[in-house]
Amino acid sequence: MIRLTIAAALLASASPLLAETHTVSPGEGAQARLQEALIFAKPGDEIVLEAGRYALTDGLSLDVDNVTVRGAGMDGTVLDFTAQQGAGEGFLITSDNVTVRDFALENPKGDGIKSKGADNIVYHRIRVTWTRGPHEENGAYGIYPVESTGVLVDGVKVTGASDAGIYVGQSNGITVRNSIAEANVAGIEIENSRNALVEHNVATRNTGGILVFDLPGLPVMGGGNVIVANNLVVANDTPNFAPAGNIVASVRRGTGIMVMANDKVLVENNILSGNPTAPVMVIAYTQPYEDERYNPLPREVTIGENTYDGGGYDPQLDGAEMLLAAFGGELPPVLWDGLGSVAAVEGTAGWSLNLTEAGKGLGGAQPGPLSVSEPTGEFDRSGIGAPAALEARLAG
Amino acid sequence: MRHGAILAAAALAFAGALAVQATPPPPQYVNDEAIAGTGMPRLLSDYGFFADLGGQVPVPHVYPYRLNTPLYSEGADKLRFVYRAAGTQFRADGEGLIDMPVGAALIKTFAFGEGENRRLIETRVLLHRADGWVALPYLWNEEQTDAKLAVAGARVDLTTPKGEAISYRVPNKNQCKECHGLDDAVVPIGPKARNLSGEWLAQMVAAGHLDRVPEGADQLPLWEARESASVNAAARAYLDVNCAHCHRPGSTASNSGLDLRWEQQDRHALGIGKRPVAAGRGAGGHLFDIVPGAPEKSILTYRMASPEPGVAMPEIGKETVDEDGLDVVRRWIGEMTP
Numbered sequence: 001m002i003r004l005t006i007a008a009a010l011l012a013s014a015s016p017l018l019a020e021t022h023t024v025s026p027g028e029g030a031q032a033r034l035q036e037a038l039i040f041a042k043p044g045d046e047i048v049l050e051a052g053r054y055a056l057t058d059g060l061s062l063d064v065d066n067v068t069v070r071g072a073g074m075d076g077t078v079l080d081f082t083a084q085q086g087a088g089e090g091f092l093i094t095s096d097n098v099t100v101r102d103f104a105l106e107n108p109k110g111d112g113i114k115s116k117g118a119d120n121i122v123y124h125r126i127r128v129t130w131t132r133g134p135h136e137e138n139g140a141y142g143i144y145p146v147e148s149t150g151v152l153v154d155g156v157k158v159t160g161a162s163d164a165g166i167y168v169g170q171s172n173g174i175t176v177r178n179s180i181a182e183a184n185v186a187g188i189e190i191e192n193s194r195n196a197l198v199e200h201n202v203a204t205r206n207t208g209g210i211l212v213f214d215l216p217g218l219p220v221m222g223g224g225n226v227i228v229a230n231n232l233v234v235a236n237d238t239p240n241f242a243p244a245g246n247i248v249a250s251v252r253r254g255t256g257i258m259v260m261a262n263d264k265v266l267v268e269n270n271i272l273s274g275n276p277t278a279p280v281m282v283i284a285y286t287q288p289y290e291d292e293r294y295n296p297l298p299r300e301v302t303i304g305e306n307t308y309d310g311g312g313y314d315p316q317l318d319g320a321e322m323l324l325a326a327f328g329g330e331l332p333p334v335l336w337d338g339l340g341s342v343a344a345v346e347g348t349a350g351w352s353l354n355l356t357e358a359g360k361g362l363g364g365a366q367p368g369p370l371s372v373s374e375p376t377g378e379f380d381r382s383g384i385g386a387p388a389a390l391e392a393r394l395a396g
Numbered sequence: 397m398r399h400g401a402i403l404a405a406a407a408l409a410f411a412g413a414l415a416v417q418a419t420p421p422p423p424q425y426v427n428d429e430a431i432a433g434t435g436m437p438r439l440l441s442d443y444g445f446f447a448d449l450g451g452q453v454p455v456p457h458v459y460p461y462r463l464n465t466p467l468y469s470e471g472a473d474k475l476r477f478v479y480r481a482a483g484t485q486f487r488a489d490g491e492g493l494i495d496m497p498v499g500a501a502l503i504k505t506f507a508f509g510e511g512e513n514r515r516l517i518e519t520r521v522l523l524h525r526a527d528g529w530v531a532l533p534y535l536w537n538e539e540q541t542d543a544k545l546a547v548a549g550a551r552v553d554l555t556t557p558k559g560e561a562i563s564y565r566v567p568n569k570n571q572c573k574e575c576h577g578l579d580d581a582v583v584p585i586g587p588k589a590r591n592l593s594g595e596w597l598a599q600m601v602a603a604g605h606l607d608r609v610p611e612g613a614d615q616l617p618l619w620e621a622r623e624s625a626s627v628n629a630a631a632r633a634y635l636d637v638n639c640a641h642c643h644r645p646g647s648t649a650s651n652s653g654l655d656l657r658w659e660q661q662d663r664h665a666l667g668i669g670k671r672p673v674a675a676g677r678g679a680g681g682h683l684f685d686i687v688p689g690a691p692e693k694s695i696l697t698y699r700m701a702s703p704e705p706g707v708a709m710p711e712i713g714k715e716t717v718d719e720d721g722l723d724v725v726r727r728w729i730g731e732m733t734p
Contacts, residue, residue, distance in 0.1 A: 088711035110706035140676025245679030
């Protein structure tokens, strides 16, 4: 009897370490079976979504730490939300150390996958697609981590988001890489976040390719320490289809990389082609605000070496014709509004609006060639990017 | 060895049954182990909250209560009960949530239809366990004899009091936390002293269940008597009860920066002149959450007026628009001066 008791105690104490795999298959009752697996998972467990199409009517959610949700490939396992009847997103994650990988979400009514307050999350080879292409009634965000520390987005693909394909908000320690953002209003957006690395992505057919900015009036403020490097930012020429009222509704069609109201941002080694308003745009926040914590200016923005295949050849800007005429038929690739501080490597072709005050519109603009100093010293890369430990989860 | 143990246990149980037979059935008590244990009881009847489950007649120690201004749930009739474990006492904490010690439970049954036609749809329980509150949803059977745990939630076709045929959503266990989550813990929402009747609180004190009636109790207007309250009080009560469990710091919608709690006085935090953050198409082409004097230009009312997922607020538990609530909030914004 005593021996039995000891054995039972050992079993009980060991069980949390014995990670289990729960396999879910598509078909009848998939909504409940999948949701139950997400609820009953224990830390360390893996939920495997077998290949096939899962017809879902409600949002899914996960609130258990240290769980992996793995499909059979971003084209093999499809969570189909076309008939979704409720919830604000397809999949909501609110626990830490979660990995989601190798599956797709199609046509969620709101956002795709939202992770909120979910530290150390990995999104790997996830696809979120609004299958009808750009449409203002598509959901807002495809991949949507917010208020989180430690975010790795690797190898995802988002198409058709009416706000941002990949959106990271109010977070810290972020890497977005090897991903494709296509035909969204904003391809990749880093908002009110610090220590973000955006590299080796393709942003194409969006209204704006990659946006880095800070907004006033949010719980987390002070965005900065961002590197946007080695991205292919091409043919971002989709007319803006964001519902009015959202900040991205003001993004001009043909914006390649935009930096607005941010601190210490490096833009280098990107290939920019076919971004007809501005391949690179560095500006201050344009709206009135009442937030004492907020700095509307871009500060210490560094434009490094980039490959520019042309500039703003069809700008969606007031006075475009006059501007084009003044600059000989095409605007130089880098646009600065003249506010805050920007440095650019020698030979960077650009132009400035030469504004003198933020939030006063373009009335005082005196467009002229870009004249800024060269960067002094190395850009401080320390602490930028997702924690290295998240990398290990990409294996397998 | 194992066989022996099972036989012994069976013999004990048998002996127990024999012993009970000789005496009248014991009074019905709530199953404290079901509340405070670590499991998820499969049936609502496992708790013993009700003497007549289908009739929703509680046993002693389970007390019905109401909220002055309730959360809108498709027009459901909501039957609320609270259970206090023996040896504990509820403690008032100002106008906020009544502090209910470990062992307490809150029970809420959602019903549609009147009289003979009343149909119980679901019962949600909040259990205060040693490691925090746990929220569990139970789905009623067709026979209306019991409700079964439905951790993944469910959809039930029904007709609302206004005659709308809807697919009613029973939330899954995680969705309970979407509203009940605060700073990563599950907490009750409803029983705040400011939204409870002074009379009921006094009765609870007189019976020894509650330590005192706190200051700030009974502030929110009675919803059915809202016409005799100020529009401001009625609207702020409505927003506090229907929105502020998410739209507040530390909760599900904290990243929006919108804070609709009753005590919030900052105009921007309340949405006045506040631009949306992640509203997406929920903005409906409008620029601000609230435009004073112009409910037709305000995102807040736009989203309240929509039943469509992705636009509708609240995001869950809402298939139909609460016209009464919308009316009060529209009037509140309409009377607001810029």
